[in-house]
Amino acid sequence: MEILFCTSPLNSKNVDNDYAREAQAASAYFTINYDALVNENDISSALRRIPKTEKPRLAIYRGWMMTPEKYATFYHALANFGVTLINTPKQYQHCHYFPENYPIIQELTPKSIWIKNGDNFSIKAIMKALEPFGSHPIILKDYVKSQKHYWNEACFIRSATNQSAVSKVVQRFLELQGGQAEGGLVFREYVAFEPIGTHWKSGMPLTLEFRIFFLHKKPIAIYPYWDKGKYPLPPLERFRKIAQRVDSHFFTMDVAKSQYFGWLIVELGDAQVAGLPFSDLWTNITTVRFLLHTKLVATASCNRAVLSTGVNSRETPGITILS
Ligand SMILES: Nc1ncnc2c1ncn2[C@@H]1O[C@H](COP(=O)(O)OP(=O)(O)O)[C@@H](O)[C@H]1O
Numbered sequence: 001m002e003i004l005f006c007t008s009p010l011n012s013k014n015v016d017n018d019y020a021r022e023a024q025a026a027s028a029y030f031t032i033n034y035d036a037l038v039n040e041n042d043i044s045s046a047l048r049r050i051p052k053t054e055k056p057r058l059a060i061y062r063g064w065m066m067t068p069e070k071y072a073t074f075y076h077a078l079a080n081f082g083v084t085l086i087n088t089p090k091q092y093q094h095c096h097y098f099p100e101n102y103p104i105i106q107e108l109t110p111k112s113i114w115i116k117n118g119d120n121f122s123i124k125a126i127m128k129a130l131e132p133f134g135s136h137p138i139i140l141k142d143y144v145k146s147q148k149h150y151w152n153e154a155c156f157i158r159s160a161t162n163q164s165a166v167s168k169v170v171q172r173f174l175e176l177q178g179g180q181a182e183g184g185l186v187f188r189e190y191v192a193f194e195p196i197g198t199h200w201k202s203g204m205p206l207t208l209e210f211r212i213f214f215l216h217k218k219p220i221a222i223y224p225y226w227d228k229g230k231y232p233l234p235p236l237e238r239f240r241k242i243a244q245r246v247d248s249h250f251f252t253m254d255v256a257k258s259q260y261f262g263w264l265i266v267e268l269g270d271a272q273v274a275g276l277p278f279s280d281l282w283t284n285i286t287t288v289r290f291l292l293h294t295k296l297v298a299t300a301s302c303n304r305a306v307l308s309t310g311v312n313s314r315e316t317p318g319i320t321i322l323s
């Protein structure tokens with residue numbers, strides 16, 4: 001299993017600073033130029049440092065998010081070098097775009113509706129679409145991300161029937177997105193998740209949330225989303241059945257504890273573009289263990305080889321590597 005990291009925008013010989021520690025932990029990796037791929041449409045520059053082989057190699061990309069269209073370009077161009085990314089473009093989109101996976105997670109996630117780009121974004125059309133929520137509070141995001149750090153102005157809407165609040169929040173959200181939602185607008189019933197404080201910088205309410213990494217549908221690592229103390233792990237059993245239905249070889253599932261409905265799924269994501277915990281408290285060893293484990297589990301399950309790594313079920317500060 002090869003790992004592909006993004007190069008630094010400042011020096012294309014180096015791995016992007018945000019992934020430097022992961023690169024340090026990976027024994028074999030190559031780099032791609034994200035800017036050339038995503039902003040300059042220059043795929044040959046982007047893949048300049050990827051060696052070409054006849055023999056197919058399986059790879060994981062660890063880098064910045066990109067649209068499903070870009071991912072498809074990336075995926076197919078890599079195939080010319082003998083590299084197959086762990087997730088096909090369809091699988092990437094399945095976890096990256098909320099409406100694609102909502103039917104699968106529906107039973108364990110807050111009720112949601114969406115309006116896709118190109119459809120009517122008038123306030124009248126939005127208010128009509130929000131009718132199923134009654135006067136319940138809701139939150140807004142697009143197919144990929146929210147503006148959670150602008151919680152009161154661009155995410156939380158105290159009543160789905162309050163037209164002026166809806167209008168203000170949608171406007172502000174779109175403004176922060178540079179005028180364009182990715183995919184479209186998603187409105188979700190607000191659920192009271194267990195509060196654990198507020199974000200030190202943005203003041204957004206923090207909730208008891210964990211990120212679980214799944215490789216070949218098995219949970220391999222889990223960590224608390226917010227660095228706010230030690231909490232008991234969520235019941236993985238509750239999410240195992242749904243994980244089997246997710247069409248992806250490598251994905252994340254964010255789960256949070258609600259005050260009335262127990263543990264729920266907040267969102268899925270493609271694990272290739274998912275963040276790892278990197279506050280000052282996390283040690284290098286955390287990432288080393290995660291990557292080594294990912295690599296070994298992946299290689300083992302691809303080759304059907306026996307795992308004899310000794311990297312099983314260990315707890316590090318923050319991240320738990322599951323056996
Ligand atoms: N339906 C909801 N009800 C209450 N809070 C929510 C809901 N959905 C998300 N949140 C809160 O908002 C945060 C951001 O939402 P999320 O869907 O994870 O967007 P992002 O992709 O930007 O992280 C979550 O971490 C959670 O704290």
Ligand SMILES: [Mg+2]
Binds near residue numbers: 254267
């Ligand atoms: Mg999230």
